[in-house]
Every structure is written in C-alpha cells, then in structure tokens.
Amino acid sequence: MSRLRLDASFFRQSGWMLGTASIAGVLYGLVQIVAQRTNPNEQQFALFAALMDWLGQIAIPSLGLQTAFAQQAALAQTDSQRRELASTARGVLTGLGLIWLMIAALSFLFQREILVAYKVSSPAALWITVATALAMLIQPVFYGILQGRENFLWLGWANLANSAGRLLTVAIIVLLLNGQAVGVMLGVLAGTLTATVMLMVQAFPSFRGLGAQIRWKDWLKRVIPVTLGLGAPTVMFTQDIIAVQRYFTDGKDSYSAARVVGRALVFITIPLAAVMFTRLVQSGAKSEKTTVARQAFAASAGAGVLAAIVCTIFPELPLRVLSPPSFWTASWLVPWFAWGMLPLALSYVLVNNLLAQERYAVVPPLVLLAIGYWFALSARHDSFLHVVQLFCTFSSLLFLTCLGFTWQANRRSNKVLN
DSSP, X not given: OHHHHHHHHHHHHHHHHHHHHHHHHHHXXXXXXXXXXXXXXXXXXXXXXXXXXXXXXXXXXXXXXXXXXXXXXHHOOXXXXXXXXXXXXXXXXXXXXXXXXXXXXXXXXXXXXXXXXXXXXXXXXXXXXXXXXXXXXXXXXXXXXXXXXXXXXXXXXXXXXXXXXXXXXXXXIIIITOOOHHHHHHHHHHHHHHHHHHHHHHHGGGGOSOOOOOOHHHHHXXXXXXXXXXXXXXXXXXXXXXXXXXXXXXXXXXXXXXXXXXXXXXXXXXXXXXXXXXXXXXXXXXXXXXXXXXHHHHHHHHHHHHHHHHHHHSTTHHHHHHSOGGGGGGGGHHHHHHHHHHHHHHHHHHHHHHHHTTOGXXXXXXXXXXXXXHHHHHHOOSSHHHHHHHHHHHHHHHHHHHHHHHHHHHHHHTOSOO
C-alpha cells in the first residue's frame, strides 16, 4: 500500500514538473522563434545557440552539486544533519564565486582569441554570457536543496519564470529594438537571474543557523563522480553547435534551427529524472523498493519514440512552426536529431538512476566517451552530415554504456531499473 502511495505521489509531482516544463518548453520555443528573427546574414542565431551551450559546459562543475545537495537535503532529518547542510551550502557558494572570478579573469585575458576563434561579433555578448555563468553556477545549489526537500512547486514556478523572463526580454530587444545575439543573451541573463532569486529565497531557510563540521572528504567523494557522470552527457548535448560555430561559415542558422527540434526530447526527460532521483535516494535510505526509475524510463522512451516518429514522417512541420522559410531547407536534419537525441534523453534517466544508487563504476567510461566525442568533432567536421552522424554515433554509445551498467547493477541487486 505504501508503494502505491509513493508511486501516485511520484506521478503527481512529476506531472507538475512535466506540466511546467511543457509550458516552459513552449515559452522556450517562442524564444527560439524570436531569436531566429535576428539578422540571418550575420548568423546570429547560431552564435546565440553556441553561447548557450558554452554556458552549459561552464556549468558542468556545478552539475554534481545539484545532485549532491538533493541527496544531502533529502537525508537531512536531524538537527546536526541540517546544520551540516547549511555549512556545506555556504562553503560551496564561496567556492563557486572563486571559480567564477577565475572564469572572468581568463575571459578578460583571452578575450581577443575567444572572439576570433568562435566568431563572436561583439565583446558585449561574451561578457553578458560570463555574467550569466555566475547565476548558472550557483543555481544548482538552490535547485538541489529544493529538490531534496521535494519543493517541486517552486521548482516548477522558477522554471516558468526563467522561460517567461527570457521571452519577454528577448521579444522587446529583438522585435522592437532590432537587437541581435547580444539582445537575446541579455534575455537569457534576465530569465536566469529571476529564477535564481526565486530559488534562493525558497532555499534560504536551509542556510540559516549555526554551522557544523563538514566532512569534505566524504562529500567530495560523492560530488566528483556525480559531476563527471552528468558532465559526459552534457558534453554530448552541447559540443556539436560549439564546433559548428567555430569551423563553419554558412548554413549555421539552419543547422541550429533543426537542432532545436531534437533537443526538446532531452528537456522533457530532465524533470522526470529530477523527481526520480529524490525518490531513489529516500527509498534507498529507508530500504524501500520503488519502481519510479522504471516508470521514468518508460515514460521518457514512450514520449521520445512518438516524437521521433512524428519528426521522421513530417520533418518540415516543426521548422514551419518555429523557423523562417529560409531555414526549412534543413528539414533533412530533423530526423537525425530526433533519433540521435532519443538515446541521449534515455541516458539521462539511466545515469541519474545509477548515480542515485552510488554506482560510480559507470563514470570512467562515460568520461572517455565524452573526450572521444570532443576529439572526433575536432578532427571530422567536413559537413553538417558528418557532425550529426558523429553525434548520433556517440549518443548511441552513451546509451548502450549506461544500459549495460544498469543491467549489471540490477543483476547484482536482483532489481530491474529499481
């Protein structure tokens, strides 16, 4: 009976997260529509996409923090555990501030090289991105605490505020003021700051009170594997457009427009994985059995396969909805991205399942795959077809690796995605 209540609660909370994520996804799609109205002759939309994914890679050091704080907050039931959570959060935020100062200093020292190598037309775009990086670095701390406390209500609202803030600012700057990639990134900064402040206010009670001695060695043993484990699929998710921005001159906007369609599959999966992770941690602490990982995998697989089939049958349809007519010629890329993003989306579920159970043996192979993908893109980028084929290949290898380790872990514990 308790398991039935747990599963019903999982679907209620994941339904809220998925609902807010869907609305946020619509708003995000509108941001993409507006962003594609920047000057096509200057490839501004591709620049925007590259800067966004550069932000994603900058945030990799904090990926493990969200998971670690979600786990610590979920298990913080006693007074001493709550004091340790507060001390850890304050210490980590200080460290993240120092990391951001280092990023800002490196960006200042190598500004010219960065602008030339990645064809960034305005230094302002670079520095708005650097400013946004600070909010993105610290946001996972607050997000993780609320996730561990199962405060999915405000996580959903923050997600909506982020997307709405982006859309409003981008629409004003691009449509009314004829802004370019700089204006779009300013909208990203506004939305990110809004969401960060909302999360910070809700998580603030966990920062108050007396501190406690932090067992940094034990804490880092959890954070580092999780950071590397989640960083690998993040590299897969982001590296292709960064390579396209660097090595290609023409057609980058069309490539970026087709890529947006496939990326929606991953964004659907993330809220399911967030709810699933917290449930797995709590169930593990209480020695309870739960089927939430299996349910999250099945839901992600079902939605992903259906979306990929639609994109294969009607590849031009999403571009007609989202993009100007000049980008419709890239419709041949839509099925590639749809089916390539599907194994990546499922990998997110499997990786979260393994990391929640502290099955860290999967981490080294994932890191090697991410490094191999980076080198492969650097060496082979003769055409967009080569780039997307590499993405699909490594995305599939990532999924098979995660599936193999999941099977092995479940065989040992006699569970199936549990």
